[in-house]
Amino acid sequence: MPKVLIADALSSRAVEIFRARGIEADVATGLGVAELRGRIAAYDGLAVRSATKVTAELIEAAVALKVVGRAGIGVDNIDVAAASERGIVVMNTPYGNAITAAEHTIAMMFALARQIPAADRSTQAGKWEKSRFMGVELSAKTLGIIGCGNIGAIVADRAQGLKMRVIAFDPFLSPERALELGVERVALDELFARADFITLHTPLTDATRGIIDAAAMAKMKRSVRIINCARGGLVVEADLAMALNSGLIAGAAIDVFVEEPAIANPLFGRDDLIATPHLGAATSEAQENVALQIAEQMADFLLTGAVANAVNMPSLTAEEAARLKPYMVLAEQLGSFAGQLTETGIRAVAIEYEGAIAELNIKPLTATALTGLLAPQLAAVNMVNAPLICRQRDIRVSETTRTDAGDYQNLMRVTITTERRERTVAGTVFAGNKPRLVEIEGIPFEAELGRNVLFVRNYDKPGFIGALGNALGASEVNIATFHLGRTAPGEDAIALIEVDQTLTPELIEAVRGLPNVIQAKAMRF
Secondary structure: OOOOEEEOOOOHHHHHHHHOOEEEEOOOOOOOOHHHHHHHHHOOEOOOOOOOOOOOHHHHHHHOOOOOEOOOOOOOOOOHHHHHHHOOOOOOOOOOOHHHHHHHHHHHHHHHHHHHHHHHHHHOOOOOOOOOOOOOOOOOEEEEEEOHHHHHHHHHHHHHHHOOEEEEEEEOOOOHHHHHHHEEEOOHHHHHHHOOOOEEOOOOOOOOOOOOOHHHHHHOOOOOEEOOOOOOOOOOHHHHHHHHHHOOOOOEEEEOOOOOOOOOOOOOOOEEEEOOOOOOOOOHHHHHHHHHHHHHHHHHHHHHOOOOOOOOOOOHHHHHHHHHHHHHHHHHHHHHHHHOOOOOEEEEEEEEEEEEEEEHHHHHHHHHHHHHHHHHOOOOOOOOHHHHHOOOOEEEEEEEEOOOOOOOEEEEEEEEEEOEEEEEEEEEEEEOEEEEEEEEEEEEEEEOOOEEEEEEEOOOOOOOOHHHHHHHHHHHOEEEEEEEEOOOOOEEEEEEOOOOOOOOOOHHHHHOOOOOOOOOOOEEO
């Protein structure tokens, strides 16, 4: 009989679901790190919320663990990479608390507009400072939403009910989806300049970390109010404190912090800030929903092998997984390559399969390519939810197959259509199951992707490669491999350079400043 440990507080109905389906479920909340490590070896499944930290050390001790279930959307408290290395499935419940999170955002916006917490403290202290707490109306104000996915769309709907104008920045928001939601798509700088209130609903990724910093706040109205109920780290807390101190912005409402529990913070102790202890999902309805969902998902996996909302595992049978593994690696690399180069909204994805690969089950390959494409901008994207996200965002996905082989025995080509252009990348799997890039934007190429890669598009002119090498050498960056391709002598060329170190923003700016450079990008695989 499978055994599950519930390490954080979940609804008692979750325990009932496990036991009704023949799974032994133990509830032990509030365990210390050492005590949890001492107990975990006996369990096949671990159910958590945000309190329990599923670290690499805990995973190492979990010799029987097959699945970790997160009752909620964020998996920041789980070392997904360590779990993946051990073959442990990590599941979450991405949609169970969307309404609750959106409502908390609206509540914070109201409280911020009318200074309700400070007015409450003053009144209960025996003061009557009616003239001190002059608020602002929400009606006819402009709400800027950063990240217009599931939660952001609900916030937009509620704000429109309050007669607010809604503008949104989201690289994945299509014109058709924006029209359906009744929001205006704008660039990020335009949102900063126009919004009276700004709310964030985007995951914390390398692309979004510190998206609101001192430079961003300098572009905003002095009357702007910022709400963050998404993830700590999206707003640079020290910069926000300085902006509040200087009167650069009017106020902020923060539910999430870089360090939690947030016992001390440079933002605390001021009337123009509202702080809550990560309450975005804290309603009885949301807690019930995510608890029941994670119990059902974990039970399905442990009893039948079915996978739903996994963040690190494709939905495949054991037989398919073994056969498709090298093609899955290729699909993820092609998608990730295109996704890391894409900076505007995606309208369509066309995936072509030629030769032997066209005779395989291509659905998991398409889902894997979409996962790689979306992952640079969205957290917790996986084979299960990537196609759904594309449908929600009106990204058209098409597949074509041709069993006749061309120059390669098998070939997979991914073409991305954005608001500005098309971008194509193709690859193959050579003998020995070795994925390779063979074409980038129509330029013949052959390269194996390493961990840290510098992509450079340039005009093919004498001296360029030497200048590029000097720039890397000056930054003490060691080159592992160097691959080149071009359309014709003197025309467009591409360089892919695998390096041993992480590429810094300063180095990328230096490369962009070299003569004849069209584009330079740091990429990670």
